[in-house]
Amino acid sequence: MGAKWAKRFDEKRLLKMDMIKKIEKYTSATLGKIADPGVLLVVSKKDGSCNVMTIGWGLIGIFWAKPVFMVAVKHSRFSHGFLEDNGEFTVNVPSEEMGEAVALCGRFSGRTHDKFKECKFSTAKGKKVSVPIIRQCKLRYECRVLHKLQIIPDLIPADVRRTYYSGRDENNFHTLYYGEILSIY
Ligand SMILES: Cc1cc2nc3c(=O)[nH]c(=O)nc-3n(C[C@H](O)[C@H](O)[C@H](O)COP(=O)(O)O)c2cc1C
Numbered sequence: 738m739g740a741k742w743a744k745r746f747d748e749k750r751l752l753k754m755d756m757i758k759k760i761e762k763y764t765s766a767t768l769g770k771i772a773d774p775g776v777l778l779v780v781s782k783k784d785g786s787c788n789v790m791t792i793g794w795g796l797i798g799i800f801w802a803k804p805v806f807m808v809a810v811k812h813s814r815f816s817h818g819f820l821e822d823n824g825e826f827t828v829n830v831p832s833e834e835m836g837e838a839v840a841l842c843g844r845f846s847g848r849t850h851d852k853f854k855e856c857k858f859s860t861a862k863g864k865k866v867s868v869p870i871i872r873q874c875k876l877r878y879e880c881r882v883l884h885k886l887q888i889i890p891d892l893i894p895a896d897v898r899r900t901y902y903s904g905r906d907e908n909n910f911h912t913l914y915y916g917e918i919l920s921i922y
Pocket residue numbers: 774775788789790791792793794795809810811813814815816817839840842843844845846847848
């Protein structure tokens with residue numbers, strides 16, 4: 738390997754180590770917020786329009802040797818169309834005093850509400866993605882969809898199906914979006 742390639746390889750390795758260290762540092766706090774009260778998923782379309790919704794399920798880990806944040810979004814969500822359009826998202830971890838905003842973003846749809854305005858969110862441009870981040874949040878993840886999977890209905894345990902996919906949600910399954918984490922700050 739030439740010196741130039743060796744240097745590039747070393748740089749890549751260091752960048753990856755830096756990201757892994759950040760993941761180690763922030764994952765437990767992030768998972769705690771996912772569980773309660775939820776975190777804020779921001780999405781945008783290629784035309785620049787944005788939406789925000791609360792998510793209470795998600796995974797952080799390593800896949801294909803890349804750091805990954807997986808979010809699960811039901812087909813019926815307004816945000817689903819944004820993810821399909823643009824394939825990028827940010828996950829914004831709320832601070833303690835943001836509980837009401839998190840509840841509002843999980844109750845109302847962007848189809849009928851301008852949740853950024855109603856929650857008085859101030860946004861800033863993403864560093865690595867076209868989707869904005871929420872300034873009031875002290876920790877943000879910028880992600881680009883690496884892969885997505887549809888839930889296989891026949892493989893859902895019966896009790897889970899009864900709880901999460903019954904009545905009007907009978908065929909309203911989640912798409913699992915595996916976003917490569919490009920930046921954490
Ligand atoms: C605490 C909490 C967690 C939630 N987690 C998820 C989730 O992980 N995936 C999902 O599809 N919907 C989830 N929801 C529901 C959406 O946030 C809600 O339907 C929202 O209004 C969708 O917004 P949208 O239509 O603007 O995309 C959650 C709601 C709450 C209150």
